[in-house]
Amino acid sequence: MNPLRKQRLYALIAILLGSILATFLVTSALSENMNLFYSPTEIKNAEISEDILIRAGGMVKEGSINRDINTLEVTFTVTDYQNELEISYIGILPDLFAENAGVVVRGRLNKDGSFDALEVLAKHDENYMPPEIANLLSEEE
Amino acid sequence: MIPEVGHLALIAHLVLCFFAGIIPLFGIYFRNQALYFSCKRISLLLFSLVSLSFLCLVYSFLIDDFSVAYVAQNSNLNLPFYFKFAATWGAHEGSLILWIFAMNAWLLGFIYLTKSDDESFSLVTFSIACQVMFAFSLFTLFTSNPFERILPIPPINGADLNPSLQDIAFTVHPPLLYFGYSGLLIPFAIAVSAMIFQKETKEWAASARPWALLSCSFLTLGIALGSWWAYYELGWGGWWFWDPVENAAFVPWLLSVALFHSLITSQTKGLFGKWSVLLSIFAFATSLLGTFLVRSGILTSVHAFALDPERGLFILGILAFFIIGSLGIYSLRDFSKPTTEKYEVTSKEFGFLLNNLLLVILAVAILFGTIFPLIYEAITDGRQISVGAPYFEAILFPFAILLGILQGFALYLSWGSTKSFTFLQRILIESVSIFTLLIIFIYVVFSSFNFSSFITIFLSVWIAMGTLQITQRFKSNYWEFLRRRAAVIFAHVGMAILVLGVAVVSNYSIEREIILEKGDSYLLEDKQITFNSMEDKLGPNYVSKLAKITFMDQSSDHEVITEKRTYFPSGQPTTEAGISSNVVRDLYISLGDNLQTDIWSFKVQIKPFIRWIWFGSIMIALGTLIAGIKQIRRS
Numbered sequence: 022m023n024p025l026r027k028q029r030l031y032a033l034i035a036i037l038l039g040s041i042l043a044t045f046l047v048t049s050a051l052s053e054n055m056n057l058f059y060s061p062t063e064i065k066n067a068e069i070s071e072d073i074l075i076r077a078g079g080m081v082k083e084g085s086i087n088r089d090i091n092t093l094e095v096t097f098t099v100t101d102y103q104n105e106l107e108i109s110y111i112g113i114l115p116d117l118f119a120e121n122a123g124v125v126v127r128g129r130l131n132k133d134g135s136f137d138a139l140e141v142l143a144k145h146d147e148n149y150m151p152p153e154i155a156n157l158l159s160e161e162e
Numbered sequence: 163m164i165p166e167v168g169h170l171a172l173i174a175h176l177v178l179c180f181f182a183g184i185i186p187l188f189g190i191y192f193r194n195q196a197l198y199f200s201c202k203r204i205s206l207l208l209f210s211l212v213s214l215s216f217l218c219l220v221y222s223f224l225i226d227d228f229s230v231a232y233v234a235q236n237s238n239l240n241l242p243f244y245f246k247f248a249a250t251w252g253a254h255e256g257s258l259i260l261w262i263f264a265m266n267a268w269l270l271g272f273i274y275l276t277k278s279d280d281e282s283f284s285l286v287t288f289s290i291a292c293q294v295m296f297a298f299s300l301f302t303l304f305t306s307n308p309f310e311r312i313l314p315i316p317p318i319n320g321a322d323l324n325p326s327l328q329d330i331a332f333t334v335h336p337p338l339l340y341f342g343y344s345g346l347l348i349p350f351a352i353a354v355s356a357m358i359f360q361k362e363t364k365e366w367a368a369s370a371r372p373w374a375l376l377s378c379s380f381l382t383l384g385i386a387l388g389s390w391w392a393y394y395e396l397g398w399g400g401w402w403f404w405d406p407v408e409n410a411a412f413v414p415w416l417l418s419v420a421l422f423h424s425l426i427t428s429q430t431k432g433l434f435g436k437w438s439v440l441l442s443i444f445a446f447a448t449s450l451l452g453t454f455l456v457r458s459g460i461l462t463s464v465h466a467f468a469l470d471p472e473r474g475l476f477i478l479g480i481l482a483f484f485i486i487g488s489l490g491i492y493s494l495r496d497f498s499k500p501t502t503e504k505y506e507v508t509s510k511e512f513g514f515l516l517n518n519l520l521l522v523i524l525a526v527a528i529l530f531g532t533i534f535p536l537i538y539e540a541i542t543d544g545r546q547i548s549v550g551a552p553y554f555e556a557i558l559f560p561f562a563i564l565l566g567i568l569q570g571f572a573l574y575l576s577w578g579s580t581k582s583f584t585f586l587q588r589i590l591i592e593s594v595s596i597f598t599l600l601i602i603f604i605y606v607v608f609s610s611f612n613f614s615s616f617i618t619i620f621l622s623v624w625i626a627m628g629t630l631q632i633t634q635r636f637k638s639n640y641w642e643f644l645r646r647r648a649a650v651i652f653a654h655v656g657m658a659i660l661v662l663g664v665a666v667v668s669n670y671s672i673e674r675e676i677i678l679e680k681g682d683s684y685l686l687e688d689k690q691i692t693f694n695s696m697e698d699k700l701g702p703n704y705v706s707k708l709a710k711i712t713f714m715d716q717s718s719d720h721e722v723i724t725e726k727r728t729y730f731p732s733g734q735p736t737t738e739a740g741i742s743s744n745v746v747r748d749l750y751i752s753l754g755d756n757l758q759t760d761i762w763s764f765k766v767q768i769k770p771f772i773r774w775i776w777f778g779s780i781m782i783a784l785g786t787l788i789a790g791i792k793q794i795r796r797s
Binding site: 024025028031032035036039040042043046047049050051053054055056057058076088090091092093112113114116117127 | 397504505506507512515516519520523524526527530531534538545546547548549550552553556557560561675677726734735736737752754755757758761763765
């Protein structure tokens with residue numbers, strides 16, 4: 022074979038292998054690690070399997086935060102002002118977690134409709150609202 | 163008055179950039195020497211204008227001129243003066259000024275430091291850079307003017323700088339990052355100008371290479387500093403979150419690494435010319451894309467400070483213009499000149515090809531994961547998803563392994579084809595022995611063992627061995643050798659250290675959330691953690707609850723302090739973690755919630771080898787910096 026062709030062939034093989042590896046990785050990793058977002062209303066209306074990780078969110082309802090003083094267990098209710106969702110979490114909550122503030126949780130839904138959070142996110146400054154919630158609220162208006 | 167001076171300087175900068183951006187092109191098109199001008203003077207003038215504008219903004223911050231809307235939003239009378247200074251780039255408008263300033267600084271460096279015998283080539287490079295700066299100035303003035311006033315009644319006090327940004331690392335992290343991003347402007351401008359003039363690959367690659375290296379150096383430092391800042395300031399002990407904005411910095415970093423490696427081949431062998439052009443374009447484009455993602459607020463991120471679709475659209479316009487424009491020139495250019503250099507699979511050329519291939523595919527996959535939520539939202543009519551850290555880790559891991567294996571023997575490859583593999587055989591033999599030793603070592607030290615920790619620790623040693631063994635080729639004169647190879651040794655050994663840090667910290671960190679009453683102790687591994695006291699403290703612009711904790715192990719004990727601060731006037735709470743660190747591990751404790759009188763929750767972590775991540779990054783930055791400076795001196 023002509024050396025220049027050979028050289029191109031090798032490069033082509035390398036590119037092909039690299040792309041195949043990447044496509045395979047991207048598709049498999051995406052299908053496993055894609056968390057859909059649900060509002061409390063959507064959770065009520067949709068059939069969601071208990072096995073999959075989802076994200077849910079809304080505003081933390083006033084007076085709903087209950088802390089167990091001995092075990093770090095916390096329960097609270099998030100609302101999208103139409104429906105509510107009961108959330109339980111074990112661990113330390115982020116600094117900006119507060120009543121009437123936007124929050125996004127990641128975890129699994131239980132049979133009884135409550136939600137076990139593995140992670141609670143309440144980021145950024147006091148005006149920050151997760152975009153999902155900002156969307157929900159603006160839809161209402 | 164002063165803000166108006168800054169505003170005017172910025173307008174003057176805009177106008178000057180406009181003319182400097184088009185006149186040389188006419189001059190060259192019509193072959194009219196009268197339209198040529200001296201880049202040196204114009205670039206100095208542009209730099210002075212943007213510096214003046216920047217200083218006016220700094221001044222407005224320092225004297226608390228709250229009639230300037232941007233100052234009122236991001237500063238406060240109580241803020242210490244050094245944070246007032248840093249607040250200049252605390253939000254969107256000011257960071258743009260800093261960005262334009264950085265572009266000007268790079269351009270000035272390029273014009274003054276590189277000797278070019280081809281006047282029209284550097285003139286066109288200069289004017290292309292001016293076009294980009296024109297677009298940025300236009301963007302700043304029309305959508306994000308930092309000098310806008312609140313008149314007639316200015317507020318008495320400002321709203322304050324976001325408390326988590328009130329930190330030393332924050333004062334340096336954004337400038338470094340912006341310098342990194344904007345440095346990619348120079349290779350971009352050189353590549354486009356090289357296409358216009360049908361420049362020899364070897365020639366233009368030589369002038370682009372130092373700037374790609376220097377940008378990479380700044381990006382590395384900027385990213386590392388950001389990671390360090392997040393680690394101690396956010397109070398979570400995480401050092402990388404795969405946040406969209408982190409990815410937006412990581413992707414250009416990957417491409418800048420690919421670019422300077424590709425430019426080595428282009429400069430020495432005249433190969434990969436087209437590829438280097440494309441990489442220069444896309445490295446710059448991704449750095450713009452990063453800004454677009456951050457500023458438009460279309461992605462959820464801790465960094466998204468300006469949620470304004472209009473700005474996003476404007477940046478998208480700039481991005482489209484320069485990508486389409488440069489790709490248009492690319493498609494018109496005649497690349498048919500045959501390459502004469504041949505190379506085998508065992509050659510350095512092929513090594514660089516693999517390196518580029520892996521880095522670019524990795525960059526594309528990460529970029530894809532970052533913007534996938536947007537794509538998904540568009541095709542499913544508004545369903546929202548997030549792509550979490552596990553996706554990115556699953557992608558990074560295999561590519562990092564392949565890149566690491568390649569890096570371990572890359573330095574033994576010769577141009578054309580590698581004849582002698584004795585060095586390679588040696589590292590093979592040695593790596594087998596390291597392999598065995600490592601298994602024993604890991605098992606003894608960490609008493610647990612898994613595939614991912616083993617393979618990453620092994621890779622780190624493999625890269626370090628592969629790099630350090632090139633010292634054996636130069637037995638005779640060490641100084642001469644160091645002078646020639648210091649940069650590559652620094653950067654590659656730095657990579658090995660970074661990999662080791664990542665490997666150990668992600669596999670052997672310990673994390674507990676505990677409840678302690680004042681005076682109580684908790685036993686974590688062999689360390690006793692005691693909650694000594696709780697105090698109230700008043701800072702310059704915050705009040706804080708301050709817990710004193712003692713760590714005690716067999717040999718020593720040390721006290722750390724962790725705080726919960728509430729900043730006024732915003733009322734925003736932050737956690738300040740208490741960290742006690744040494745070379746091999748960090749003890750990291752952060753104060754949680756107050757459960758009852760004198761009973762608090764705490765998050766306690768042991769982070770082995772975490773410092774190695776940043777130390778490795780500093781070495782990489784140093785290596786690329788040395789290489790960049792050497793290249794500038796050579797040209």
